[in-house]
Amino acid sequence: MERIKKSTTKSKELPPETPVAIVLLSGGLDSVLSLKIVLSQGIKVKGLNFITPFLKEQKTVREQAEEFGIPLVTIKLGEDYLNLVKRPKYGYGKHLNPCIDCRILMFKKAKALLRKKFSFIVTGEVLAQRPSSQYKNALLMIEEEAGLVGRVLRPLSAKVLPETIPEKQGLINREELLAISGRSRKEQLKLAKNFGIKNYLSPAGGCLLTEKEFSLKLKDLFEHREKIEISDLYLLKVGRHFRLSPDTKLIVGRNERENNLLFSLAGNNDFLLEVNGIAGPAGILESRSKDLIPLAAGIVARYSDAKDFPSVPVNYWNSYNKAGVTVKPLNSVEKLKSLRIGSQ
Numbered sequence: 001m002e003r004i005k006k007s008t009t010k011s012k013e014l015p016p017e018t019p020v021a022i023v024l025l026s027g028g029l030d031s032v033l034s035l036k037i038v039l040s041q042g043i044k045v046k047g048l049n050f051i052t053p054f055l056k057e058q059k060t061v062r063e064q065a066e067e068f069g070i071p072l073v074t075i076k077l078g079e080d081y082l083n084l085v086k087r088p089k090y091g092y093g094k095h096l097n098p099c100i101d102c103r104i105l106m107f108k109k110a111k112a113l114l115r116k117k118f119s120f121i122v123t124g125e126v127l128a129q130r131p132s133s134q135y136k137n138a139l140l141m142i143e144e145e146a147g148l149v150g151r152v153l154r155p156l157s158a159k160v161l162p163e164t165i166p167e168k169q170g171l172i173n174r175e176e177l178l179a180i181s182g183r184s185r186k187e188q189l190k191l192a193k194n195f196g197i198k199n200y201l202s203p204a205g206g207c208l209l210t211e212k213e214f215s216l217k218l219k220d221l222f223e224h225r226e227k228i229e230i231s232d233l234y235l236l237k238v239g240r241h242f243r244l245s246p247d248t249k250l251i252v253g254r255n256e257r258e259n260n261l262l263f264s265l266a267g268n269n270d271f272l273l274e275v276n277g278i279a280g281p282a283g284i285l286e287s288r289s290k291d292l293i294p295l296a297a298g299i300v301a302r303y304s305d306a307k308d309f310p311s312v313p314v315n316y317w318n319s320y321n322k323a324g325v326t327v328k329p330l331n332s333v334e335k336l337k338s339l340r341i342g343s344q
């Protein structure tokens with residue numbers, strides 16, 4: 001289910017003939033530079049930000065919108081987005097990132113906001129910066145699939161791409177746009193310095209789907225679970241994950257914050273585990289049976305202050321049962337490695 005939220009920052013009705021640029025903001029440098037370039041041509045701007053369960057943080061975009069004094073619309077992507085990630089029509093990038101399908105979906109949602117004749121979309125995309133999704137053909141195909149041919153302006157690469165409708169209409173001066181292409185970020189960093197832009201996410205700061213470890217955990221979830229809830233996705237961001245059997249997974253917290261999160265995210269049927277009376281992590285065992293509780297307790301004990309004890313009491317409970325088990329901590333590195341999903 002998708003939710004749309006509008007911020008109240010400087011939002012006022014404009015005359016119908018006023019051109020409005022919808023700038024897709026991700027919190028990264030390229031999109032905020034594109035925003036700045038369009039604003040400096042005197043165009044009215046609305047920021048648009050998509051929230052997916054795979055984002056690391058959302059506050060930078062809000063701060064950028066405030067800094068530039070523009071209204072910000074946020075669209076929360078839910079189940080339709082999850083289905084797309086599970087079965088992307090155009091496949092994945094390096095990891096589980098379905099960038100082409102993701103961009104098409106975002107462009108289609110952005111298109112719904114283009115009510116005015118002279119409106120257009122602005123993105124921070126840079127030609128050939130990322131494999132496959134930002135090659136010229138892919139950029140143009142994404143536009144076409146979204147029904148936005150000629151209405152997507154990419155200020156950073158505009159001069160190496162076909163002229164867009166707002167440029168032809170004289171709303172945007174092509175001469176003041178840029179011709180950046182490729183993976184180097186030198187030009188963008190120089191521009192950021194010139195514009196005095198300091199608040200942006202690092203290139204690795206945005207989407208978890210581009211990360212190997214996270215993608216391995218998500219792949220494991222897709223392989224072992226028929227029905228996935230959005231809360232399952234949030235759990236992927238927390239703790240060390242172990243696949244104990246096809247229908248049993250253990251998650252072990254790495255610090256106090258994660259332990260508290262695990263307590264709050266556990267489902268009614270999940271077992272929570274904790275070493276009795278000795279400092280250690282919390283664990284969630286996603287399992288209907290108790291068969292693998294000794295193995296799970298051994299792993300939880302291994303990450304506690306009692307990891308070198310010969311035997312350790314571990315409590316486990318869910319909404320229906322509460323009990324304890326005494327185990328030897330599982331200290332075999334090979335065994336742990338064979339059970340671990342990813343290797344964070």
Ligand code: SF4
Nearest residue numbers: 097098099102207209
């Ligand atoms: S990096 Fe993530 S958010 Fe960005 S286009 Fe790819 S899948 Fe979508």
